[in-house]
Amino acid sequence: MNKLALPISILALAASIFSFFYLQSSSDLVYVDVNKLLDGYKRTKIVKAEFDEKAKTMKANVDSLLADWQNELKAYEKERSELSKKELELKQQLLSNKQQQINNYQQAVQKQLVEEDKKVTQTVINDINDFVKEYGKKKGYKVIFGATGNGTIMYGEKGADLTEEVLTQLNAEFEGK
Numbered sequence: 001m002n003k004l005a006l007p008i009s010i011l012a013l014a015a016s017i018f019s020f021f022y023l024q025s026s027s028d029l030v031y032v033d034v035n036k037l038l039d040g041y042k043r044t045k046i047v048k049a050e051f052d053e054k055a056k057t058m059k060a061n062v063d064s065l066l067a068d069w070q071n072e073l074k075a076y077e078k079e080r081s082e083l084s085k086k087e088l089e090l091k092q093q094l095l096s097n098k099q100q101q102i103n104n105y106q107q108a109v110q111k112q113l114v115e116e117d118k119k120v121t122q123t124v125i126n127d128i129n130d131f132v133k134e135y136g137k138k139k140g141y142k143v144i145f146g147a148t149g150n151g152t153i154m155y156g157e158k159g160a161d162l163t164e165e166v167l168t169q170l171n172a173e174f175e176g177k
Contacts, residue, residue: 031145
């Protein structure tokens with residue numbers, strides 16, 4: 001029985017060394033730079049341009065309301081000396097109410113823009129995540145890390161960086177839709 005123990009243990013050691021190196025080579029650690037994917041993804045540019053246009057329009061509406069209010073305020077300052085006390089109080093109240101409404105509208109617009117920015121950004125991120133997941137399955141990767149530049153991956157060899165390859169295929173898929 002002792003004569004069998006040595007060859008079995010050598011065989012077991014050889015098998016474990018083989019499986020370690022085989023598994024090690026088939027599970028290369030790879031990553032993508034999430035910021036580069038977001039910046040380089042063509043849909044990001046389109047969505048950002050659409051959002052910027054909408055934000056510009058909404059801000060122009062606020063600016064227009066503010067300009068109208070400022071013109072009313074200037075007119076009030078000019079005619080102020082000609083108004084009775086009752087008319088002065090009424091005009092001041094109207095201007096104050098209008099200013100408050102404009103402030104409320106401006107805050108609502110800012111809140112809506114922040115929410116919409118989060119929403120469109122999340123939509124793009126979801127697209128990228130779904131693509132990377134399918135890409136990883138197709139290529140046989142067990143894990144694809146996402147580097148964000150804030151410490152999640154401090155170092156990665158150039159050969160482990162899939163960012164450009166993924167970005168090229170992601171944009172090709174987007175353009176094909």
